[in-house]
Amino acid sequence: MSVYTIVEREALETFLQQYPLGQLLEYQGISSGIENTNYFVTTTSGEFVLTLFEEMGEKELPYFLELMAYLAEHKVPSAHPLADNDGHYLQHFYDKPAALVRRLTGSEILQPKLAQCQALGHSLGHMHTATPGFPLYRANGRGPHWWRQIAKRLQEKLPETDNHLLQEEIRFQGKHQHDNLPRGVIHADLFRDNALFNDDELCGIIDFYYACDDVLLYDVAVTVNDWCIDLETGQLDVARLHIFLDAYQQQRPFTFQERENWSVMLRAAALRFWLSRLKDYHFPRPGELTHTKDPEHFKQILLARRQLPDDCQLPEA
Template identity: 35%
Template structure:
């Protein structure tokens, strides 16, 4: 949670004026997003009725060359009826803009549709089923998305994190010393040739807005990439069906994710068979980034460190349960 960029009122006025959305009436920095800065923006709207947007300023960790992939994807999915915020294009038709901050740095920003809804903390099976349906919906809608993007959090990245953390697992917890072996084991057993689409790859409860049991928004597509659809199901299962610390698995929620997904897009037998190993891999992927952040985030950084063990426990669960983890 943080706002890393300072934009004064006059500068904000001028930035918003580059979009055909009326004049600025309010701008409040929000405590969301770990890599980018975000504001809730209010304007008079084009017809004077008032309108709201999320303004995102991309900070160091986002590659500008990748913005068209992410921002056009939102438009593609939204046009297909998925609950995804549209990108507001500027008066020149561009989906993002360069600007100079008050501190003289050149950065990039985009204006995104504001969607209502709140994120679930203790998801119900009803909510999980809706999330499964929405996930299948974006997979199907993205099948004809023309662009591709490599998963920057794939196997090569896993090995990179393992190398970075070498010899230091015990600083977090000795239970993590098996991680290098587990990573190589999962990569060795990784199935190939599964059906691909654009996957969200980070669909945690934080990234889903709900109104009651309905999904009003899937957000934060900045890890979206081309990949096996069933890996996204595994990420979502790992993200939703455990207590935050990974100690308690909620079978009803996990089953509901799958039930919702398959109501829209049934898994093939190959995908079904891949679920356990994909889930082990998904658990390791988040274990690794958390371990890296744990060891390398400078003291005093404006982010909360998350416990890598929460995903070691998920990994252990999936290894132990195998296919029995899934309905």
């Protein structure tokens, strides 16, 4: 959610006339995140988030906006997009696709507590059981094909040891097929900065712009690799892990096949985000406000996941 497009007040006032939101009071760029331009916008009708989509094509966006509306209407805590005066979620601003959503209360968590991990596990499990009726489909654009593509692009930028680790892990993942694992709509990026809390209450899950249809267990692994770890070492925090997984399983019990593939999926999730961080670090995009995340953090997590302790396995049903 870096700022790549500078929004002028007069242009924003004109844009907002397409919505029944009253007068613009103030607005401010948001620097956290990576992909899109985002602003907090306050009008006489309330507080909102404006997103200008910097890379996504217009054909992709209905999936995300319709999904956000679907989830909010099915009691998954998330921000409902706003319809303009003609009933459309998607608009254009500065010749780019744009959308407004209601700004949720709460703030992101730096050091998750047990109760917060429990609340998040419950909501992710609920999301995975609520979305089979969602009618749209989107493939995962950052799956194995993307891993290989980015690893090749990075080859000349990385030391030999890192290139060796990447190729070794990509080969390892290629030996595992996941056709027998439950699939559905996943968030695919449920990090600490994409969930908002008031104390222990989960107010909302945000930033669904990596959402897609893929293995549900992969979504669990992505989330665990950020919420249930020691930030210094990358090792899993057993207490947070267990309370998260138990809360999730109350909504959707894990299958035998998922328990067999848990270690593989944790490694896949770590690999994907190490590659993403490496790409952003070595091939940055220009932006007024940017937030580049340290690739070494996910390299450390990947190395830690290559030996999964016995007390970090998925719970029995």
